[in-house]
Amino acid sequence: MRKFLFAAAAALLIAGPAAAETVAIVNARIETVGKAGSIPSGTLVIKDGRIAAVGADVKVPEGARIVDAQGGVVTPGLISPSTNLTVTEVDLIKETRDDGSGTQLSAGFDISYGINPASALIPLARQGGVTRVVVTPTLTGGGDGEDQEEGGSADAGLLQGGGGGGKGDPRLFAGQAAIVSLDASDTDPLVKARVAVALDLGQAGAANAGGSRGASLVLVRAALQDARDFNNNRAAYDRGATRDFGLSRVDLEALVPVVQGRIPLLIRVHRASDIRQALKLASDEKIKIIIEGAEEGWLVAADLAAAGVPVIIDTEADLPDQFETLGSRLDNAARLQAAGVLVVIAGSRDFNNLRQARFNAGMSVPYGMTWQQALAAVTLNPAKAWGMADRVGSLEVGKEADVVIWSGDPLDTQSWPTAVFIGGTQQPMTSRAQQLRDRYAKPDNGYPVQYR
């Protein structure tokens, strides 16, 4: 029923192949996050799914559908840099979770096979201005250990049964991430599979390795060496003529593009010394890395900048909530930015709070980020970190038209998106949550609400 309604709504709103339509967004403050910077009042033209023109003096092409932004703000679509959206429906309902590698696989786990474009949470994220997400796996599939559950540690403690690691043997790597578009008109929204292999270091890495940090890094380095040897001796491997490798063929295969430097390791790490170890790993192994977490990143900001490693951070994280995050500070983002690090701001890993990312960007402003830097940290910077800045992340001619019109300041609480375009297609602005809201907002007519 819901799917039917959704399809009907989508058909009404975007009749035909809307991506081919030419749209001119007028009367807008345009934040390009590109070379043109901020355009106080301008026009943005979308044609064939791409941005065809943007500027203060752009003419509206003949036949274009005009969308009046009514003085609102136009930004690139927001990009969630690491999430379980599209592969998880309800955190605590195991059957709805496809974000964990399970007991059989390590690096070989491929999250892209579980993507569900019919997830009821995608419209919610889209309504918050999110147009593209990087779906990243975790080892346990039980969240990142920082889930708030009822928002609180009380229940987090409950749900994790007093802590402890996953079940079974150490599997080290969490698997391969994917980039997904949130375009409602696309039944196969996968943009790119296998864009990174995820790995925990630090405390979680130690637990995953069945020991301490020393165990974890030894095993990780050995696995990378195995992947190289495997790739250089495939024929011998197939004959059974190589030494034993710690990981299965599938897992080794997934690490080959990592050791070749074609895709990054997404390393979740928090303590300054662990970040240094991650940087050393990258330099010794000549691999690319992206760091997620980095609460103590400010202590090693210069090293991160010198290595050109992007960091994904939560700007609200200011608690010494683990022994590996004792140095958490609210100006982490600003200090990293000042050092020249590519700063990516995340909301919550969980689908249901993806909207938090724009607020987290806003909250970094009183702590030293400029407003422009904060906006870039949820648009262009994640695009750069994930190697898609040539296609999305800013409002520049030739890029795919992932565009959001906001009622006001996109980083503030009192504004919301009034229109969202993905690849030039205007998106339906409805969601399960909104349908619930509207059902109960209506006055009582004597019949049960289920008739509404």
Added chain:
Amino acid sequence: MKSRLWAALAAGVTASLLIGCATTPTTTKTADSTPSKPADNKPLPTGLDPDTASGFPSTYKPLPSRPTAIVGGTVLTGDGKQIDNGVVVLVDGKVAAVGGPDTPLPAGVQIIDAKGRWVTPGVIDAHSHLGVYPSPSVSSRSDGNELTDPTTPYVWAENSVWPADPGFDRARAGGVTTLQILPGSGNLIGGRSVTLRNVPSITMQGMKFPGAPYGVKMACGENPKRVYGSRGRGPSTAMGNVYGYKKAWIDAADYRRKWDDYRAKVAKGDKADAPKRDLGLDTLADVLRGKILIQNHCYRADEMATMIDISKEFGFHISMFHHASEAYKIGDLLKENDICIATWADWAGFKMESYDGIEANAALTWKSGACVVIHSDDPIITQHLNQEAGIAMAAGRRIGLDIKDADAIAWITLNPAKAMGIADQTGSLTVGKRADVVIWSADPFSIYAVADQVYIDGGLAFDRKDKRFQPKSDFELGQPSEGAFIP
């Protein structure tokens, strides 16, 4: 809420004795136990009379303060008013005056210029686990859920609070001046809450809010049945949960009757044998007497309705439903029964019982006239309750509800105070109340707002611009950031 509490008090206990129950347990005389004529009955031996041991006394002392006038700011009073270019005067730890620019200032008062800034009551977090689930989050300090029995009204959160939790400092920097610390939601009845002043202290007693009534945590739904069902014991179902609540309240009613009979006999001078004291039933009997407030974790509309029926069957009142993701479905029922709800702005969908949570929950419930609170249940969100309220308000404005800033500020000030039974003492900028005040750098609902200065009982407890007023927990000394989490 307050009127109900006071009605309960009038039924048998005086206001001062209620306060005494939290602050002066050595005061042994109560209206019930004072004989009306001489009797043979000796006073009960130490420790056997429930009325003599109602918690450890507060040793809270307000910070030093001097008469202060905050002038020129936009004042949200907490009880529905907005005053532009307002004046708030704090004297001897109390609000001495609130008004427009013409408000007379006492001689010698220190003047704080709040031009361009906003002034509100101190933020009250009605659902916190600071201290009982402190940072760092390690198993040896995981003290919030007594998961050894589904019914543990005999445990008190105050006995689990670690006052050095660095989370208290973070919350204070977010404007939080008062917190209700609750046990977790793993049990049907999880134990007593405690209300704390958010001041640095070596002991819990040094934070304990003088005169605040206790609460009792109850939990509906998935958590208790998951915890105990997975251990092969009850409850393992929703109906098992309800059996558990009812059994506990039957025991409580019976216990209360025995004590009331005993007191009546003593009062008449008849010979009487006191019932044996039971710590859990002491708590529940005091709920039935209206002295302790029910704080009920409950997500679903149908389960809230069930809890309301249970409360009617056994004669107690539910002060507030916490989380209450589906409150928007039963706003009228909540209003009719004078029950507040405490919820988040947009945290939902992480478990089945929160699957129908929506951003407009608070706004729609507000529209129906019920008492709405925005809570945290989280050491990060507690630092941003002002913005949580802003997000919740925006969800209402988005569908055309005329929610004013002056209304929404009550969601994190006066309304939690009501639901916690402390609205006569704090929660609004009202003359005579405790001078708990925050000066915000901007409109507090804005994402860019930070608390510049936080006053608790008129004392400057936090100042963003002055390191001397940025207290640090012992735990954080010598650590990478030395407890400094702001620039």
